Amino acid sequence: MAVTSAHLISYDHEHDLMPLVLANCHYSFEMGVGTKIEYDFAGMERQLIDRFLCYKSKIEIHQYLKVDLMVYRTEVTNVSVFNKLQGNIPQEHLNSAVKKQICEELRSLPDVCETLDNLNIAISFLKTTGGNPAMPIHRFIEETLRMDKSLLSQKARQTCELRHARSLWLLLSFLKSRLLVDYQHATEAVIETLPNGFYEDLPNEVKSSFGEYMHHLSTEKLSNLLELLHEFLLLRVAVQENPDDDDFVDTRKYRLFESLKQYIELSESPVLEPVILNGSPTGLLYEHGAKAWVLANETLLRKIGTRRRS
Incomplete structure (x- = not known):
């Protein structure tokens, strides 16, 4: 098979490797001897494979193989990861x-990006190691992974426990996407996990009927639809077969x-009742999903009278 940039592995020593090493250190203290440190190399190996290798395709090395020099970071917090997380820590x-x-x-x-990055690191460990569902997420990041910063929201620090990791990740991802749109980033950069071919513009007739449908929704219902549609795009539409x-x-x-x-x-606790989707345009397809979400976000901003940042 041809080698592409997606086959490469990149990592940051401080944010990717050091937390992994520290999470697999076992400290003990003995009088007259001092502190003794033992490393769980088997556990470290499992987590390295799980995080960096298991989602990569095998590469057959041929003579004169050329690989473009680049930095590639794989998306690790997708639906398969959350399924593993759910198996270890009920969400x-x-x-x-x-x-x-x-x-x-x-x-x-x-702040949103930094908090989300820190949560990504935590989830990459939790899906393998598990943990006490009632343990605060910020304590796991700061005390177990020994990271200097964790959650930059005081409310998240006070409230979010390991059992809320998935919900918090979805919220932060949603907030990040809205801010990216606010700063006029391209749709491909806002919802970047979708495959090529899923960023198609809405046909004029579909766009008009979608606008009419949203016009009759209250601000609260449209806000809930926006959040749910974003979750659906990340956890369902983005999952593609080979x-x-x-x-x-x-x-x-x-x-x-x-x-x-x-x-x-x-869904166990949907934020929106299915009946709300009655009257939604049938011509809206998966390939329009990203652009439809951006359009819904713009419609919501107009409804609440919020100005876009310049």
């Missing part, structure tokens, strides 16, 4: 009041809101 939803306060405290894009597989199915032409309705019906 629960944050309530709307807590989520609202976290959003109010994290208004800066750098095009080379015999049973590959191209999902680009799937009806977006029909699948979203099924997703809501299977």
